[in-house]
Amino acid sequence: MCGRFALIAKSDLLREFLDVADLDDPPPRYNIAPTQPILVVVAGEKRAPGSNLPERRAILVRWGFLPGWVKDPRDFPLLINARAETAVGKASFRAAMRHRRILVPASGFFEWRRPAEKGAKSQAYWIRPRHGEIVAFAGLMETWSSPDGSEVDTGAILTTAANGDIAHIHNRMPIVVRREDFSRWLDCRTQEPRDVADLMTPVEEGFFEAVPVSDRVNKVANMGPEILEPVAEETPQEMPGGAGAPDGSGQGPGGSDEGPGQLSLF
Template identity: 80%
Template sequence: MCGRFALLAKADLLSEFLDVVNMEDPPARYNIAPTQPILIVVAGEKQAPGSNLPERRAMLVRWGFMPGWVKDPRDFPLLINARAETAIEKASFRAAMRHRRILVPASGFFEWRRTEEKGAKAQAYFIRPKKGEIVAFAGLMETWSSADGSEVDTGAILTTAANNDIARIHDRMPVVIRQQDFSRWLDCKTQEPRDVTDLMRPIDDGFFEAIPVSDRVNKVANMGPEILEAVEERAEEAPPKKNKGADAPPSSDQLSLF
């Protein structure tokens, strides 16, 4: 799963990596949490100059997917992640998989290694690409409309089984889309969900490195660079617990846009 991530790159690097036409300099964000706005990339309506592909555009959405058929968001669970293995068939994500696939740029994500030992603290890690400053996660978006006509753009990050590097920490990880596959993933006009299932697999071993960090990241209020400072890794007493349903990071002090 992915319950916290960071985005530190400047607009010029993001624009070059993602090939977007409207990127503005985003603030450095060290501890992005559910329900907060996140930067995403979508395929635009216009054709890119000198190309037969649509231009890509950046926008902000609420991190917490809300299907269009939901009447009252207070009665619906917060969907920050979608399982890649079931997103095509699941009612909540089926339409978005067909029509609204997105990219979610990040500098890395956080994960926690939990143990069976009673009272033991979870070890937090910042998991970042070994090469390069940005990674693009696969995501889905939906615009939710309220009864009064107001609209909220919402999004979720797709996850898959962890590769060998991440499995010692957690059994799930975000789906990473390689730069050469951006156009195919975003192309919802000619690429149906079944045509992009090969992209929703664990990234190769060796792509990420896991840096042990302190539990400062557990609190949404902690938003400074000290969150990424490496600490001594706690000994691993037992294998990480398997997820049961939707995960959430240790802190529940999240914001709400509803």
């Protein structure tokens, strides 16, 4: 799964990588947590100049997906991730898979390896691309309307089975969309979920590297670059497929891949 990530790339690199022009200069964010606003890219309504494809727009959404049919968010689990293998058939995600696919830019994400020994400390990892400063995760978006008429844009990150680089830490990982596939992923007018199913697979081994970091990342209040500093890796006996959830992450019970008011925008 993906319970924390970071976005620290410079704005000019973001604009070039994502091919969006309407992107302000976002501050570096080292510890993005559920329920916070996240930057995402969507297909716009207008056509890009000289192209048949829609232009792209950068917007902010709340990280925590709310289907349109939810009456009271307090009675609904916080959905920060969606399993790619089942999202198209799930009532929560079915419409978004067909009509509202998005890209979630990131500099990397955090994951935790939980030891088998009861009460032992989990090891946190900063998982980043080996080459380049930015990556785009596949995501889904939905606009939720409250009874009073106010609206909140919400989103989730799609995950898949972890590749060999990540599996010893956790059994899930975010789906990476390659730059050459951005347009196809975002094109919900002509590309149905079955047409982009080939994109919802684990990225090849060697794409990411996992750097052990301290447990500073566990606390939402820690938002500085020091949380990315490498530490000596602890190597206890691992619990297969396990991971220790960060404190205060806002994840659903058990850290489910499919497990609330909106905070200030940065």
